[in-house]
Amino acid sequence: MNTTVQKVFKQAFQAYIKNKKLPLHHYKAANDFMSCRTAAMGGHIQACPEGHVERVCYNSCRHRNCPQCNKIQIERWLDCKKNILLDTAHRHLVFTLPHELNELWLMNTSLMTDVLFQTASETLKQLLNDKKYLGADTGFLLNLHTWGRNLSLHPHLHCLISNGGLNAQGEWVQPVKKCFLPYRVIMRLFRGKFCAALKKYADLIRKPDSLRPVRFNNLINQLGRKDWHVEIMEPYEHGEGVINYLARYVKGGPITNQQLDETDDKILLRYQSHQTGQQEVHRYSKTGFIRQLLIHVPDRGKRTLRFYGLYTSGKRAALNKARAAHQQPPVSNDKELQDWQDYLISKGYGEQVLCPVCQQKLQQKERLFRGRDPTTQWHVILNNMKTLNLTA
Secondary structure (H helix, E strand, O other), X not given: OEOOHHHHHHHHHHHHHOOOOOOHHHHHHHHHHHHOOOHHHOEEEEEOOOOOOEEEEEOOOOOOOOXXXXXXXXXXXXXXXXXXXXXXXXXXXXXXXXXXXXXXXXXXXXXXXXXXXXXXXXXXXXXXXXXXXXXXXXXXXXXXXXXXXXXXXXXXXXXXXXXXXXXXXXXXXXXXXXXXXXXXXXXXXXXXXXXXXXXXXXXXXXXXXXXXXXXXXXXXXXXXXXXXXXXXXXOEOOOHHHHHHHHHHHHHOOOOHHHEEEEOOEEEEEEEOOXXXXXXXXXXXXXXXXXXXXOOOOOOOOOOEEEEEOOOXXXXXXXXXXXXXXXXXXXXXXXXXXXXHHHHHXXXXXXXXXXXXXXXXXXXXEEEOOOOOHHHOHHHHHHHHXXXXXXX
């Protein structure tokens, strides 16, 4: 039987939190999932301009991990980000943390997130600014994923990097080496920077009782001698390929409702296995599923997508110079955002958002307050009174 994240949380969240103390952002995420597109979120009246039809629509929660409400947000995000991408090949790299750090990640998610972004970006900047490899300022973005396809904890960064950059003379230059950046050089530099950062922040890192200072240092030294997983993917002819892939996770969370089924009080999660290439099914209890989903909810306000180099807002002049080298117009800040009607029409659902009488777009007429049933709203009461001739 098909189910949704919202249904699972409504059924089992109270059982999950019994005798538990969760971080505040987990409670916020759970409340958003359960309240999304219900009266608890408030809403608005959508009406035909000619007065033919009127309907109540509840607001989306817009939580970045909610799988049911962010389709229009994904499209708007894509429109905005594609607007700044350079029309050149882009490289796709993946930095993955070893599983030995998973327990520390869970206990220090915010700090470990910042360390991962800091060390990966410093690694790329140091190598890309080296004339042996490129010697230029590139545009790149880093996007954090903390999950494997079966919702296991698997912190890693996806990196999208322009295949070239602006040198000190303002000229667009290509990488010196055909391999772009050597795998072992990237891996060793990233590993060294991350291990050094762990030692630097040792006093700030919360540790399990079993990991006393000596064992903590031993763990870091051991990790410094093993290979870390840094993957250099095939280049994209343009950045749109990987940014389309990332968009779903930036604005929609690690799973979709279409992957979920419920049977015998278990949640079945369908996913495509990286190892076998086949579709597999992972069984969770309802509380186990909630736990696994919530560990991937980032701290409130913590950015999981960050821009660097030419793609930062502070380097628009340099970016426009690079765009000119690729016969692209300057970045425009006046791009019109796609509205929900246009989005649904573009996806083939136009009949659901047009007035069936005059075919005009439905417009927002009135706002509904959070937590109120629409039948108690004053405009409904007054309309009913007018219908019964109880008003002057």
